[in-house]
Amino acid sequence: MHASGSLETLMAASLSSSPNSSSSSCSSPCSLRIGIVGFGAFGQFIAKTLVKQGHSLSAYSRSDYSLICSQMGITYFREIDQFCMVEHDVILISTSILSFGDMLNLIPFHCIPKPMLMVDVLSVKEFPRDHFLQVLSQEFDILCTHPMFGPESGRNGWSGLPFMFDKVRISKDDHRSKICDDFLHIFKLEGCRMVEMSCEEHDQLAAQTQFITHTMGRILSELDIKPTPVDTKGFQSLLALRDNTMKDSFDLYSGLFNHNRFAIQEWLRLEHAIEAVKTKLLKDKDHALDAVTTKFLRDKKHESN
Ligand SMILES: NC(=O)c1ccc[n+]([C@@H]2O[C@H](COP(=O)([O-])OP(=O)(O)OC[C@H]3O[C@@H](n4cnc5c(N)ncnc54)[C@H](OP(=O)(O)O)[C@@H]3O)[C@@H](O)[C@H]2O)c1
Incomplete structure (x- = not known):
């Protein structure tokens, strides 16, 4: 079971807490519904800024983070299936590099509402790119990123810190490409130095x-x-x-x-x-x-x- 409330309540909360539940409805950057997989040190670190910017968050992790999530206003799921059924705009994978492959095997992709932007923040990039391309159908957009900072170096803000990204596969569809741009805007807004380069580079x-x-x-x-x-x-x-x-x-x-x-x-x-x-x-x-x-x-x- 998930940590708190019924699934229906949680899904309703997750949907309604986003003021702009569809990014296509506004031309300026919108509030996104972001699901985080892997709520360890980095997942929590990034979540603080996402919450501060007004995005609507839910999370899933191997360990129980229900208490910390409730303190941060984040919906926490203990079951991956239930997490996947929530209407997100973006699913952000923040598990360890070593467990990334196993985590992808665990995710029931058929349950995820599509289209969906899949993002990772792993500190290596060819590895998640290749896995994503292997398991994700065309209904999933793929953005590989590496925020080049963490809880220590980014503790006083992200201004001037490099944010690397590679739009590995983003549909040309207006709505889907806008979700990607809106996600990247999160880091621009914090003053990150945006660095677009290939995963290989x-x-x-x-x-x-x-x-x-x-x-x-x-x-x-x-x-x-x-x-x-x-x-x-x-x-x-x-x-x-x-x-x-x-x-x-x-x-x-x-x-x-x-x-x-x-x-x-x-x-x-x-x-x-x-x-x-x-x-x-x-x-x-x-x-x-x-x-x-x-x-x-x-x-x-x-x-x-
Ligand atoms: N720390 C940084 O400065 C930094 C900066 C940029 C990017 N990153 C990237 O962010 C990701 C997370 O980094 P981190 O600093 O939080 O530490 P980490 O040790 O790389 O990863 C910890 C996370 O991985 C999950 N995890 C570990 N083993 C697992 C397994 N066998 N099955 C399922 N989940 C497992 C943990 O889940 P539980 O907590 O639920 O056990 C936790 O969410 C990594 O990919 C890292 O490369 C980190």
Whole structure:
């Protein structure tokens, strides 16, 4: 059973709480009915802004978030079938990268009122794009996105923060394309820097940047670095990087590696870079040793003359 009230009450509430239940009825951006699948750290983080902007939200997740949802004014479903029957404009998938495939297998797509805009926020992009294209019929529009910020970096607002998106498959139909534009408007309104690029390009760049950042943070955590009375600014930055990285789940980090085909080459480049630095260091040490030995031999020669 869902967490609160009858299904009919919830559906009625969900429908009526949207002042513009159909985006086609207004030319300016409309309030949307958004269903969130996966209500963990990121799902809750994004929901706060969606609620603030006046969108009508419902949520489904593996765990029970009925209390937190009722506090936020969000309709919570404990059963995926019942969640899917609600008239949404958008379904936003915010589960872990690792569970994305299983979650799609769980969703009864035949129960979802169509047309429907499916959006994901996964930190890798080719992986959800390929899954969506595999399981979704043409009645579903597909928007792959990656808000390049989270509960930490976006805690004081989203202004100036990058929002990556790829309109993988959006119907030219006026109503359907407007839903997509209205969804993107949410992030424009918050001042995000809107970055449209292909999922492939995203994964290449994110492997070079985000994956390396998380890897460094995880390595610093393994090193067990601690603050000292003589910390430099540089070291304080490393502590901050470690702390920020470790707030994200290991599932997220694992997903960045296992579901981005470009991550392995960045891992190898990292290993190579460590070896290159080590070689340079040892070479300098060898030079220093050579100099000491030469001086020692020269001194000995002088003594014997
Ligand atoms: N954190 C960030 O800064 C950030 C930024 C941009 C995008 N993202 C993306 O947002 C998504 C969510 O990230 P997150 O930070 O909330 O942490 P996460 O650990 O990547 O994902 C947690 C979410 O996945 C669900 N989940 C995990 N394993 C599951 C399973 N076996 N079956 C069903 N559901 C499962 C959890 O559900 P329950 O809580 O119900 O167990 C929760 O909703 C990820 O795809 C991530 O890449 C995160």
